[in-house]
Amino acid sequence: MSLEPAELLRRLSASLRADIGPAVADEYARTQAFMASVILERVSRQLELGPAHARAEDAEMVALVDALGPVLAGAPPAVSSALLDVGNHHTVASLGPLLEQLYAWGSAEPRVIEALGLIRPTLRKDIDRKMAVAE
Amino acid sequence: MSDELLSVLTPYLAERLEADGEVVVDQLDRIAVGWSHETWLFDASWMAKGEPRSQGFCLRRDPGNALLRQMSDLGEQFKVLRCLEATDVPAPEVYFYEEDPAVLGAPALLMEKVAGVCPSPWGKAGREFYAAAAARGVLPLSFTESLAAIHNADWRAVGLDFLGVPELGDAFARREIAKWRLLIEQSGHPGHPILADLIGWLEANAPSTDRLTLVHGAFRTGNVLIADDRVSAVLDWELQVIGDPMYDVAYMLTELNREGTDLLSNVVPRDVFFDRYESATGITIDEDRCRYYQLLYAMRSAAFWMSAAGLFADGANRDLRLARTEWSVSVALERAAKELGY
Numbered sequence: 001m002s003l004e005p006a007e008l009l010r011r012l013s014a015s016l017r018a019d020i021g022p023a024v025a026d027e028y029a030r031t032q033a034f035m036a037s038v039i040l041e042r043v044s045r046q047l048e049l050g051p052a053h054a055r056a057e058d059a060e061m062v063a064l065v066d067a068l069g070p071v072l073a074g075a076p077p078a079v080s081s082a083l084l085d086v087g088n089h090h091t092v093a094s095l096g097p098l099l100e101q102l103y104a105w106g107s108a109e110p111r112v113i114e115a116l117g118l119i120r121p122t123l124r125k126d127i128d129r130k131m132a133v134a135e
Numbered sequence: 136m137s138d139e140l141l142s143v144l145t146p147y148l149a150e151r152l153e154a155d156g157e158v159v160v161d162q163l164d165r166i167a168v169g170w171s172h173e174t175w176l177f178d179a180s181w182m183a184k185g186e187p188r189s190q191g192f193c194l195r196r197d198p199g200n201a202l203l204r205q206m207s208d209l210g211e212q213f214k215v216l217r218c219l220e221a222t223d224v225p226a227p228e229v230y231f232y233e234e235d236p237a238v239l240g241a242p243a244l245l246m247e248k249v250a251g252v253c254p255s256p257w258g259k260a261g262r263e264f265y266a267a268a269a270a271r272g273v274l275p276l277s278f279t280e281s282l283a284a285i286h287n288a289d290w291r292a293v294g295l296d297f298l299g300v301p302e303l304g305d306a307f308a309r310r311e312i313a314k315w316r317l318l319i320e321q322s323g324h325p326g327h328p329i330l331a332d333l334i335g336w337l338e339a340n341a342p343s344t345d346r347l348t349l350v351h352g353a354f355r356t357g358n359v360l361i362a363d364d365r366v367s368a369v370l371d372w373e374l375q376v377i378g379d380p381m382y383d384v385a386y387m388l389t390e391l392n393r394e395g396t397d398l399l400s401n402v403v404p405r406d407v408f409f410d411r412y413e414s415a416t417g418i419t420i421d422e423d424r425c426r427y428y429q430l431l432y433a434m435r436s437a438a439f440w441m442s443a444a445g446l447f448a449d450g451a452n453r454d455l456r457l458a459r460t461e462w463s464v465s466v467a468l469e470r471a472a473k474e475l476g477y
Contacts, residue, residue, distance in 0.1 A: 032454070035459050036455055092328060093325065098328075099328050099331040103334075107336070124472055130468075131465055131466070131469050133465075134463075
């Protein structure tokens, strides 16, 4: 019988929390055992949820790039270039440079406001996924 | 570790205290295994000019791998605390700063051991302590008056302008943004686009201030000592700046610093805080500016956690509590998104 990595980490975490940590007399070492338990639990969750999260991110980014295209047509070259990168990578991380360029263009610019209105729901979904691991 | 410290501490004290012979150190105890500087408390007794002397001390050492190591310097803390001695701010008296790590094992600051307790506001016992003190009514006033004393301090007259003085207007907010952006860059953390959104928003909306005061930067329960329901000392002089007093007020008002209660910082009723703070300082609380600074605190929190996670990632510090902060970055960014309205 073999365990999936996520399940193995979860059991290691449980053992650290329930068996090993409480048996450690030194306060600092005991805290470290409990911290290791928390970290292993989160890594386990990350492994478990990772594939579904990656699929969701990809689908959302495809939709976002499609929506941003018309809004940012004719935008300053730095914005267009950042949008091109987002289209090439289809990752939430690639939105960082685009956001920097949008703010550099001007936060009061109507098309920047419209673009932010499209980008932020995608960021919300992404941080919700991260919180599903972090909490 | 305490034996190692003791072996260098006793001869150091004998010399600095001009003792006639040996200094006896008792009750040497490390009080916090924290992320910042090491903190040790002890009692010392010695003979000087034929008279017996005894005193409690607090020693802080900088191990060089602590959180905020880039911006938390014990030498600066020593200077700040020395300046505060000429003000009404309750703070420990400082005695010696030893910069040479060869002397006490690390740069170190020796100061007065102030009487009082400092319950953590994040645990049940601490929350109960503050709720009971709030009901008695003395601590809420003392806590508020301590913040007012910080903001009323004549910082230029006592020499605190060495901290750097921003121009009036939006320079203070911009300087803080730049400071935390630098910490984020130094952390080596990949970041997240919410941070880019937050920083862009903060830069586009930096508020103007027409009054500069000393700002503590982390004024909350857990960072003050309490004796007989009064603040006996404001601690954690690591983030102080000359800036907009609303930066501290925003920290009082934020939900981040209270848990399961409407009491500001777990101890002060909101109306009591507004009344007492405004009457003691003559400053009207600007809640719009406070809301802005709460977003700046979201950036600061993210920067803290990125820096902490980076300390573990680059091998500078093996404390697993730092590794755990990788996920605290997400919590800070989620809060930022909420503050930005999404």
